[in-house]
Ligand SMILES: CC(C)[C@H](C(=O)O)[C@@H](O)C(=O)O
């Protein structure tokens with residue numbers, strides 16, 4: 001029996017195989033850090049009098065608590081200011097490379113790794129952040145870890161873990177126009193549920209996946225965690241190599257050729273068996289929007305808010321009832337009749353240059369609807385911001401009536417000043433629509449950048465075809 005991609009990467013990193021059901025010890029090639037989940041890890045190291053084992057395999061950036069306006073002024077929020085200064089002090093003390101606010105390489109950690117060429121095929125990558133699965137788009141085994149594990153990796157560059165189960169999600173065929181990576185992943189989660197991938201590494205396969213750009217692949221792998229999976233992966237191919245070539249940390253010359261030779265071996269064998277397998281036909285997909293309070297509560301944009309009674313599963317029925325109440329929606333209401341207040345385009349799911357281009361292409365020549373309170377466009381990193389400005393996208397956003405911000409997690413979660421007020425409704429290109437995620441009492445509809453932009457024009461949930 002052959003091995004899957006995830007198993008190959010795991011086996012290549014085995015320091016010690018666990019015997020009699022004991023966990024394996026695996027080597028970690030790259031640890032990424034941000035201000036939220038690192039303080040106790042550094043503190044633990046300090047208390048134990050230890051130093052990072054491989055500081056050169058560690059990189060920190062600031063993203064969650066960073067403001068996206070007035071970044072040259074003192075941070076008005078004392079909690080955020082403390083988080084950011086603590087990271088800076090810790091990085092200085094332990095010699096960790098940090099890209100802090102104001103640095104052109106600052107940005108959301110899951111954008112910074114790939115754009116620097118640090119996230120590479122076949123690597124093991126960790127971060128104290130659930131969306132570390134993003135880096136799996138490169139064929140890396142990348143997953144979120146807890147703070148005590150962050151400390152363990154800092155101290156030893158290894159992790160003690162039981163192997164993950166494997167799951168294949170096949171998406172075959174041609175995507176209809178205006179259907180994007182975000183719609184694919186929302187459709188997958190709606191199909192398998194928020195627990196569908198639990199304990200598994202999902203490998204996304206099939207002709208529709210192979211046709212996606214690296215940025216789109218990152219969007220898909222990013223949300224693996226919303227299906228409960230430990231990680232998401234896509235086998236590296238020419239698209240991956242093309243993205244990496246010439247990036248600051250990509251191998252060069254002979255090393256590049258050697259690396260590509262190895263990377264080409266990173267795919268599941270034809271006779272590999274996955275613990276679970278699911279298939280979707282790309283032709284059947286539509287732009288997807290969530291109506292509820294978890295990322296699995298999504299439907300095609302041209303359908304209606306489902307009736308909780310239509311769920312046969314008791315837990316799902318109860319969850320849907322509660323979600324409709326929280327979201328202030330009625331069963332049977334057309335999705336396209338829902339008016340929104342705020343539009344958020346950004347996050348580690350959809351804040352990359354291709355996402356901003358997609359939003360700008362829809363917005364160009366239009367203005368936001370009067371009923372829309374605000375449209376926030378937040379690049380995932382400072383480099384993305386610089387690139388967007390080079391292409392004149394910032395002008396399009398400003399002419400549209402949107403706010404063009406600095407890089408960070410922003411309105412993806414309420415850890416910085418970019419928040420919704422209670423009962424405010426957003427359409428958001430981020431990845432979580434939990435109760436209160438974008439601020440206390442906030443209501444979130446997840447969608448693609450194109451759908452978010454079309455909604456900003458019409459004021460009600462819309463797709464580009466409606467314009
Ligand atoms: C703050 C951090 C630990 C958290 C995560 O793990 O994902 C955040 O990034 C999120 O998206 O909710």
Ligand code: SF4
Pocket residue numbers: 063064108129131347348349408409410412413430431
């Ligand atoms: S953008 Fe959102 S999902 Fe991504 S790391 Fe930041 S808070 Fe988490």
